[in-house]
Amino acid sequence: MILTSSNEFKFIKDSLPKGVNLLAVSKGHNQESIRQIYSYGQLDFGESRLQEALPKKNDLNDLNQLRWHFVGTLQKNKVRGVIKEFDFIHSVDSLPLLERISRISQEENKIPNIFLQVKFRDDPKKGGFLKQDLLQSWPKIMTLENIHLIGVMTIPPIALTSFQRKDLFCECRNFANHLGLKDCSMGMSNDWQEAIQGGATWIRLGSVLFGKRPI
Ligand SMILES: *Cc1c(COP(=O)(O)O)cnc(C)c1O
Numbered sequence: 001m002i003l004t005s006s007n008e009f010k011f012i013k014d015s016l017p018k019g020v021n022l023l024a025v026s027k028g029h030n031q032e033s034i035r036q037i038y039s040y041g042q043l044d045f046g047e048s049r050l051q052e053a054l055p056k057k058n059d060l061n062d063l064n065q066l067r068w069h070f071v072g073t074l075q076k077n078k079v080r081g082v083i084k085e086f087d088f089i090h091s092v093d094s095l096p097l098l099e100r101i102s103r104i105s106q107e108e109n110k111i112p113n114i115f116l117q118v119k120f121r122d123d124p125k126k127g128g129f130l131k132q133d134l135l136q137s138w139p140k141i142m143t144l145e146n147i148h149l150i151g152v153m154t155i156p157p158i159a160l161t162s163f164q165r166k167d168l169f170c171e172c173r174n175f176a177n178h179l180g181l182k183d184c185s186m187g188m189s190n191d192w193q194e195a196i197q198g199g200a201t202w203i204r205l206g207s208v209l210f211g212k213r214p215i
Contacts, residue, residue: 025206028213048072105146151183169198
């Protein structure tokens, strides 16, 4: 596990255009690594499993500016826990899930920031709304309360070339614009430059910042 140094971190951070936010995806990495990246000035951290996030959050609760983002597949029975513990959810992939989030947010007196995960290419390995299904559900989505809908999130299929990725990211940007949503959460360690060219406002970096995941 090799953590990026303060200088390397600053180099990446300074290369980001204005309006592009960095999410440090800390899944698979321990509290101490998160503390170190936080000490470089990073405030947004992403986790993909509630069970893994809870002890880390507990240990890090003295870092009071830290904001937590949930980026993993969200199971029904984890919705309440995720709403209580996270400020942003990047991975809302169906209308029933969104309705559940809305209802439980109301009960918990929360208004989470929400990205809708959209699948722009066929990919059996990935979840997400299909464009046409999301458009069909849109009137219903607009009526849901206690959610702050901020953007669209996407993960390209693994096999795409750099050029095809950029194309997909542009499509995501256009779709978000069409819905009137400001944010696009797209781009990971292997394709964040293409994502920025395509119009990302949140890039999600794990291994580039934390080194290879031990698990
Ligand atoms: C793990 C993960 C990332 C970070 O992946 P890297 O390739 O290590 O940068 C980003 N987004 C999601 C949804 C992830 O699960």
